[in-house]
Amino acid sequence: MSTVPSAGQAGALYWPVQARRNVGVRGLFAVVLAFLFAYGFLFPGLLTASGFAKFTQSWFPLALVAMAQAILMLTGGISLAIGAMVSLGAVIAATTMTGPLGVAGGAAAVALTGLGIGAATGFIVVRLRLPAIVVTLAGSFIIGGAALLILPRPGGAIPEWLSDLLAGNTPAAFVVLVLIVLLWKLYLATPLGLSLYAAGENPVGAYRSGVPVDGARIAAYAISGLLSTGAGLFVAAQTGSGDPVIGAAFTLNSIAAAVLGGIGFLGGQGTMRGALAGSLLLSLMISVMFFLGFTPVAQYVAQGLIIIGAVAIPQFRKVQQ
Amino acid sequence: SQANAAAKCIKGDRKAPYTIGWANIYSVPTWMKQTQGTIEAEVETLKKQGLVDKLVVTDAQGDANVQIQQIQSMIDSDVDAIILIAGSSTAPARVLADACAKGIAIINFDSLVDTDDVTAKVNTDSAQWGDQAAKFLIDAIGGKGKILILNGPAGVSVSDDRRKGADAALKAHPDVTVLAETNTPYNVAPAQEAVTSLLFANPEIDGILSLGGALSAGAVLALDKQGREQVPITGENARQFLELWKEKGLKSWATMQPNWLGAFATYTAVQALEGKDVPAFVKIPLPVIDNSNMDQYLARAADFPADGYIYSPYDEDLFKKLLAGK
Amino acid sequence: MTAWKDSAYGRRALTILRSRPFLTVAIVAAVWIAASFASRGFGAYGHLRYLVELGAVIGLVAAGQTFVVIAGGIDLSVAAIVTVSAVSLPLLSWQADPTGVTGILAVLVLTTAIGLVNGLGVALLRVHPMIMTLAMATFLQGLLIIIAGGSAVTAENPVVRWLGNARPAGIPAGVLLWVLVSVIVLTTMHATSFGARIFAMGANSLAAALSGVPVTSTTLAVYGISGFTSGLAGVLVLGMNGQGYVGIGDPYLLASIAAVVLGGTSILGGLGTYAGTIPGAILLVTITALITVVNASPGWRSVMFGSLILGLLLLSGREQARR
Amino acid sequence: MVTRAPLLAARGVSKSFFGNPVLRDVSIALQPGRVHALLGENGAGKSTLINLLSGALRPDGGTIEVDGYTVSRMTPTYARQAGIAVVQQELSLTASLSIAENIGLGAYPKRFGLIDYPELAARAGAACDLVGLHEPLSTPVGHLPLGRRQMVEIAKALYRTPRVLILDEPTSSLSATETKILTDLLERLRSEGIAILYISHRLNEVMTLCQHVTVLKDGTCTADRTLEGTDAAGLVRLMVGRDPGDLFPRWQPSAPPADVISVRKFSAGLMRDVDLDIRAGELLGIGGLVGQGQEDLLLGLYGAIPAGTASATVNGASGLPGGVPKANALGLAYVPADRKREGLHLIHPIIANMMLPAFARLPALKLRSRRAERETARGLAAQLAIKGDLDRPAQALSGGNQQKVALAKWMPHDPLVLLLNDPTRGVDVETKREIYMMLRNFAAAGKAVVLLSSDTPELVHLCDRVAVVREGRIVAMLDRGALSEEAIVSAAMGAEQRKVAA
């Protein structure tokens, strides 16, 4: 039997696999790039360090929640509690970091809360076989209520230096985002991480192949929780304080970003780079429309059109082929 | 040209005509739309005076994070003034500090931010609102009885401040029992639903302390639908409520968050840019609506949207007085 | 005992007793009874009647939502459509028609058209329903900026008023409307070929298409129905509150989805019935009312509400495994 | 040889689903160096038995043994560690992952906790070579046609270097060439001492490949014996308990031909500029290697994918049907190959599946008559011998019975042209015979049948003409006289095409 064709491949598998995954999102990348150019053209200050820093800071929390939503949707799940988790993360950060726990303790509290609530949600969805959309809808009330209990009205504080570090005039947020993306790639290179796709698209087949399907899905919920409360921590740092209802809009935006990025609802479809591009597009859209001088009515209409267009056009091209 | 800039954030290096940025948190509700109307009218006036050449409007769609991004864009595009209704009482503080450092006049009205890095804040006094409303109600029920309290949404400073403002008066009257409280958006439907259930659960109610928005109309409708006698109730200047007040002959008292705060904020911004001294906090006296002047308000009802708010009249003289007076 | 179970009659009775709609009804009854022990007024006839009336609004919105969900989609624009309906009615009312019927018809045509546009996006542009309807909700926000507060006149529409306030034979007119709609919906869903097509599309739209189901027109119809029932709900809620305003529809988005799922319809599509959504809607208003009368801080109330939904879901919301 | 402990065995296992016994006291022993056939009608319990052997399901009674020792709790993970690999039917793959990632799924080589991609590439590449899979390893499985996916599934099993290899109908979606590669491979693995359990409804494969057979009938074991001295007829006797007739009905010349469908320069999907006439009263076979565009030919005619033609007449109407409902109205019906994805509504009752084309055609708001539906469905179930309660979800049916449902639902509409995409895939011999009879009768009644099949004997013995498709074109049209397996295969492979073209 001939071994010629595949022997050559053996050397490099990882990068071709990665390259293949760009296929579905190239169109979106082009759109995002066009928006980026438009933004840079309309606002040349974007190319300065502080202009870039400020822009990435507005994008950062949306990028995190888009990732948080995407990882769930890859496993065939979804969360309507992302916004509440962001609020909770912000509130915990703002009430602990200037207290005896300090920044490290506060960050740990935020992370543990995210992981814990995420894992609990995952357990309920996966093990008790309840529909994720409604479990997380109920969860959003519980988590949102918890945020209100911790901080009944906006307040609390984040140490000034932390705010300046994360949301000052340096692109630290962008660096953190790059780190998070690298960690994600690392996770996806572990057997458990890659199982996400199989567990989402074909759970029965994955189980029969020896994949710990339930474990992979629960882990996804935990990571999603961590990313959400992490986004909350950043929002708290960016604003210097906590607000128990600050996250509300993130729930639907995270879904919009993920779907814009080509993540499917059935599990196993799409890529994280797509979700990130989707969130970037949503964020860019706001600034570009500002600089184009759109009125609020035009903003609403354009926003709807861009979202539909970005999803429909690639679909259309697929059908044409 | 004005070397001795007087107000905070003002550096005196900006010249008329100015570009005004109006950072709205959510432009769809009728109250906001009315406010926008007063701002646009004021801008027209100022344009004629050659003081303003452009109004830039953003709508954060209710998202405080988007509002931060939009304020950042206003800074980037170098507007001369930002007038602002904040989506969160804490979130915009840092971006406003940046704007202030750039010499942009910032006038924050209605929903305020906990920061001093603004040129001026313009608002009615929420605590006073709660206090006056509570005092009226306690008085109206004869210093004792069972009441309901209707609050705005939870986790929002304005509704919390109004509620806290009512505390002292309530404490001073131990015979006034608070049967239940609600937190709902400042809208008719949720208030009507909540009050209906509360009425069934607490059949004896002597008064309703309603702290803003269209909550009072909902409460009145709830009582009416159950065929119950109306009780004394406080409220705001929502047209629907005022019409119900007249129709049912309510024992009532209302105040308002006048929509012309927007026009006034615009005016103030230009004054500050022009080098005038502007107080850091302009406290708008609460206009009171009671049986004595209710008809005057209702007479103008047709000029306001059916689901809108009938605000008190205003003119430039009023603005001047407000800026000058303590 | 076993003989009874084995008889055809007994088998059918058992099926009903074990069905999800029945379970939801049982839960509603249990919550009502428990709540009236805790607070006498809660269980008063008048209160229950009011809750059913409130349930009618959710029920109407959820009627379209049930169709959409069974067909394998979801409609996130229902809240905006309810608002558009309530706010645009005065604008579309025709002064020359004293009955106000034309105004209502015009609104229903408008909201149905909005639904059809959703359907077009889903069926022809192949945009995922969640995105299509979310984008539609955004569009409608823009529309609302234009139309909200645009009319200084309150439309005194007698039919709307009647719907929101009248009680023929002691039953709120809104509830009567709901009963009527329920009968039509249940008949359409379970006794017509159109209903069968919807279930087929939701379970496997590819197989349905290959079996000759006209998927495009059925999708259009389903979203059109959702626009229609949301419009109807907007008219009802306008009557109940005497005044429409922007935001009047907001509570009905999540409520409609929750009612559908609590009623046992699978969020994945293909399985379910409006017969479960009906008690699901009543259950939801009941819980909301219950939380309202409990004296607690807003935070705790929110926690209690979520926990109750989660608990009820454990009782009634299990997804069957499927491949 | 038999004195050694079997590598894997089931001893007296039983299993029921919701109180319905599916397996009763079944034993089976897999010996090294032996290909063991597991036969039985659809729904006999074969898949269930291998699910027990591989730990995907837990037996209600009885034990599973590995190397003669009882395993207290068999799980997929334990099975893998014990060297047991299962080739499910195209089931365990993930479309968005690459070939290599699919092959290694659940058993990735690791380095510092991460997947060792170079190692994975080497090992997956070796497994692919064994089955003749030469696509780049980074290709997402979703981009592969069905037959190639099946090869990935097999490579996935080989990757685990099994001692016991279980294959559940591995050839049902494979072309003749791929089947040949597989049989050669299994022969080699057997000689290397691996124990193989082989499930297939294609008896000639079983005859050439297997040494031992276990036959299941209604969940009980009716035979466990060596294959030596048995012929195909004997096997069928073991399975159905009586003498088999001929598998294929006797061919008879069909009525004078009249075209029901004729297309010129037809293009759809992979198909390019095809001229084709389909005649009433004939069974037209479509053959060729898997994935050459045959399916697009059927789908294009059926209006399910966009298609273009220079000219077309379908049942007298000119032009292709502009959509499935129109095609149905013109008397066309299509039975897809992938019944789970395209043919059935698995979560819906059998009766709903059977009635769907009717629902699709009736006026939308016409009230249904449950009684009439039930009567029709009962008739269909009786006609096609579909066992089971009509109110149960279709997913509770075994694969073969599901296939019958997918076919049955068109019968009430009396279609003029039946477009069939591999209708006997995974169907047991008895059912196959019934289906063949039906198709023949159908043609005899003056209707047209287009039969796309990956089972070459089926094309040879059943069809009046066979069109062989390669690279989107019809490269040969073989008339009855010229039909033979060799002719079809060689046309499909591209050899000697000019000579056989009629």
Ligand SMILES: Nc1ncnc2c1ncn2[C@@H]1O[C@H](COP(=O)(O)OP(=O)(O)OP(=O)(O)O)[C@@H](O)[C@H]1O
């Ligand atoms: N999970 C399940 N739930 C209910 N019934 C089941 C389940 N799995 C299998 N069955 C039933 O068990 C019987 C045996 O099924 P099985 O799939 O083992 O048959 P098979 O011999 O593999 O048939 P085929 O040749 O069609 O593949 C069938 O009647 C099927 O309906």
Ligand SMILES: Nc1ncnc2c1ncn2[C@@H]1O[C@H](COP(=O)(O)OP(=O)(O)OP(=O)(O)O)[C@@H](O)[C@H]1O
């Ligand atoms: N949830 C379920 N309910 C009822 N039956 C089920 C269920 N899950 C699986 N089955 C049945 O289990 C059996 C084994 O499944 P499997 O995937 O091996 O398919 P199969 O019947 O062998 O079909 P094929 O041979 O075409 O692959 C099938 O008969 C299937 O119908």
Ligand SMILES: [Mg+2]
């Ligand atoms: Mg099987």
Ligand SMILES: [Mg+2]
């Ligand atoms: Mg099978």
